[in-house]
Amino acid sequence: MLTVYSQAHRLHHATELKDGLIKPCFEMPSRADTILARVQSVGLGEVIVPRDYDTSRYARVHSERYVRFLENAWAEWSALGRTHDALPLIWPVRDLRSDIEPEHIDGKLGLYAMDAGVAITAGTWEAVRTSANLALTGMAKLEEGEHSAFALCRPPGHHAAAEYMGGYCYLNNAAIAAQACLDGGAKRVAVLDVDYHHGNGTQSIFYQRADAMFVSLHGDPKQSYPYFLGHRDEQGAGAGLGFNHNYPLPHGTAWDGYGEALAHACRTIAAYAPDAVVVSLGVDTFKDDPISHFQLDNEDFLRIGVTIAGIGRPALFVMEGGYMVDDIGVNAVNVLRGFEAAR
Numbered sequence: 001m002l003t004v005y006s007q008a009h010r011l012h013h014a015t016e017l018k019d020g021l022i023k024p025c026f027e028m029p030s031r032a033d034t035i036l037a038r039v040q041s042v043g044l045g046e047v048i049v050p051r052d053y054d055t056s057r058y059a060r061v062h063s064e065r066y067v068r069f070l071e072n073a074w075a076e077w078s079a080l081g082r083t084h085d086a087l088p089l090i091w092p093v094r095d096l097r098s099d100i101e102p103e104h105i106d107g108k109l110g111l112y113a114m115d116a117g118v119a120i121t122a123g124t125w126e127a128v129r130t131s132a133n134l135a136l137t138g139m140a141k142l143e144e145g146e147h148s149a150f151a152l153c154r155p156p157g158h159h160a161a162a163e164y165m166g167g168y169c170y171l172n173n174a175a176i177a178a179q180a181c182l183d184g185g186a187k188r189v190a191v192l193d194v195d196y197h198h199g200n201g202t203q204s205i206f207y208q209r210a211d212a213m214f215v216s217l218h219g220d221p222k223q224s225y226p227y228f229l230g231h232r233d234e235q236g237a238g239a240g241l242g243f244n245h246n247y248p249l250p251h252g253t254a255w256d257g258y259g260e261a262l263a264h265a266c267r268t269i270a271a272y273a274p275d276a277v278v279v280s281l282g283v284d285t286f287k288d289d290p291i292s293h294f295q296l297d298n299e300d301f302l303r304i305g306v307t308i309a310g311i312g313r314p315a316l317f318v319m320e321g322g323y324m325v326d327d328i329g330v331n332a333v334n335v336l337r338g339f340e341a342a343r
């Protein structure tokens with residue numbers, strides 16, 4: 001399986017506001033270094049650099065004003081003499097308005113963020129657009145005949161919706177790649193999100209559509225971030241009704257419960273008969289993950305890959321979360337090796 005990777009991710013090294021404190025962000029550059037090292041040490045396959053794409057490709061799932069904000073946020077923040085990370089200070093919650101874009105960067109940051117886990121630094125835009133280009137390049141390789149590819153994306157993307165960032169995510173790499181698959185002529189695409197946290201952004205982007213099915217297994221939002229989306233009763237809307245499937249699972253879920261839900265999810269996707277599957281590959285379902293609460297072990301990630309291979313369709317794996325850095329390489333690459341062995 002080929003991997004698409006770029007060193008540009010190292011340009012983004014931010015802080016986050018967590019538990020009331022400004023801390024080094026859990027989503028740190030060493031995560032990608034560890035995964036790349038494992039890809040190379042097991043000889044997973046060729047490692048290629050990303051192609052360049054126009055920002056209009058991101059605007060196929062994000063609004064133009066949001067993409068423009070991401071591109072200009074640091075310049076507007078630093079124009080005020082601020083040299084530290086950019087973070088919101090107010091959000092348009094409840095009956096506050098979000099239809100008019102504020103002129104001040106403090107207003108824009110809140111308009112376009114769902115939480116305080118998306119600090120912006122001088123290198124964030126370049127890292128974020130390169131991460132989206134990794135996913136687009138991986139999808140292009142599928143369209144050129146590869147059965148599978150791994151986009152080693154950092155920052156991740158599945159919490160980012162059409163007009164907001166959150167949970168370490170700025171552009172939704174998986175959604176951008178799924179849309180590119182449809183723009184390339186596919187009739188249907190499925191996004192399978194196996195990250196511990198519900199892919200609220202991806203769900204939101206495709207919620208009213210029948211040409212893109214979203215399926216997610218995740219920590220029950222009653223107990224886990226993002227708390228406000230990811231319940232079982234969210235099944236799509238309008239033309240999209242029936243094409244959104246959530247599998248919220250309780251704290252402490254281990255392979256017996258997880259594997260059963262994943263098998264059901266993969267049967268649902270197989271029945272949808274997508275031209276391709278985009279897998280939002282988060283490995284924060286690992287038992288020792290510092291911010292998550294499932295109990296999967298290293299070998300369970302092989303089983304995840306085998307189960308996904310059972311769908312029998314080309315697959316693009318897009319890196320999402322996973323914060324136990326020591327094990328992130330073994331766990332992520334185990335999914336890829338399980339898939340390759342079973343396809």
Ligand SMILES: NCCCNCCCCCS
Nearest residue numbers: 117167168197225291321
């Ligand atoms: N105590 C949990 C804090 C969660 N903060 C954001 C988590 C984003 C995960 C992305 S995969």
Ligand SMILES: [Zn+2]
Nearest residue numbers: 195196197321
């Ligand atoms: Zn996660």
